[in-house]
Amino acid sequence: MIKFLVRPALTAKAILNYCQDNNVILPEEFDVIRSLSDDDLISSSAPIKMLECIEQQTNNAEFFSELMKVCTDTWLQAFYRMVPPRNDADMASQLVDFYENIHGMRINHNWSLLETNETVSLVSKSALHGKFNDLLLYSFLIKMMSQPNISATGTITAEFSLKSEEYLKYLDFPVDTKFGTNDTNVGKFVFSVSKLCDSKVYNPMFLSKRITDYDLLIAASNMIPINKLNISSLAFILGISPRSLTKVVEEMGISLKTLINNVKYKKARRLLEMNNGNIKLTACDCGFTDQGRLTKIFNQTMGISPSEFLLTK
Incomplete structure (x- = not known):
């Protein structure tokens, strides 16, 4: 069995294009991604390493904020091509739709979906856990929940594993947010939304994992x-x-x-x-x-x- 964390190339390609447009130089090792299609799988660490390289070159908060928006918009457009938006969807159902159509099919991170009578929570315990992995996922989920077709009824909370200063210089946090107290990358990222009713909205029996070892070989080759x-x-x-x-x-x-x-x-x-x-x-x-x-x-x-x-x- 092959162990290799993957994600679609579209986020990394968005970062490459944004940096090229803004005269930010990234290591040549990432050039191989430019010729890939958005849906091609690559190493999950690629966009994280890119952001870490950028951080070493600039501490411009506005640059990172705009870059996160570009990545988020790219990801959202791709997601809605896969799963057309439903009219008047509630936040809990939307989070379930995202998890069922992305986890195991396009991303093989250590994610889980937890449901109680009051909330649905996406929990990320990826080996890549860190501020940029958290920020990319958080930015996308917030953007998705703010779309016109999503009912604004309910609440959103987010829990991060690192201290607040690791994140606040890059993004504003409009929802109830908790931060960790340790300096090391421990713990997990949790994104929770409230449900509109007590009935279950998630059935794990319908979760279909389709990323195969062959897919992982191709993803590694793409790098x-x-x-x-x-x-x-x-x-x-x-x-x-x-x-x-x-x-x-x-x-x-x-x-x-x-x-x-x-x-x-x-x-x-x-x-x-x-x-x-x-x-x-x-x-x-x-x-x-x-x-x-x-x-x-x-x-x-x-x-x-x-x-x-x-x-x-």
Whole structure:
């Protein structure tokens, strides 16, 4: 079983684009995310590491506030494409909709949903727990609950694990909020909304977890540049040995070499399309010093050259 926390690439891509527009430089390791689609899965730590890098460059509270809004709006638009908003929905039902459609399907964090007669609470105990992980989730949930289709009846409370000064410089907190007293990243983030009635709104029997080990392999591969993607680099990012990785993949009934070649091809094809068919530029963006290696990827996977692929478009 592979252990690797993932999330869709859209948040990381929003951060990359915002930083580019505002002349903030991020490490080159994140450039590999630019060519991914919004729905492609990546390491959950990627946007958190980006925000930590930004924090080292600037303490401009307004910059972070605007960046959080950009991330939140991007996430909300994507969520509503998956789950069209319901008219006159109450906050508890909306929180359940979010949990059922995101947890286990697009994100595999250690989340749980707790329900009492009075409230529904989303509890995050992710291994990535920290201020930016909390802030991204909190910002989105507050934005979602403030949408016109959501009934404003009821109350919202939020509990953070760290001290208030870790968060207050980045966001305002319009709801009843509690903060932790420890300096270390312990505890959990809890977001609670009140129910309009005593009847249950959440049935865990309907929760469908769909992220597979194969999905996790692809997500890890998405974090590695094409010219560096191999068994060793994939094993490293997954935190296991190449031998263990090979064994796990064999037990899945697939070829690790084929999987890696398919990922390389998908990345190269997308870059070629983004570069409007410029083969030389695409080879460069892949990290290759010549076009031959790009041609090899297309031939191994599809049996055609990049030029022949372009003729099929």
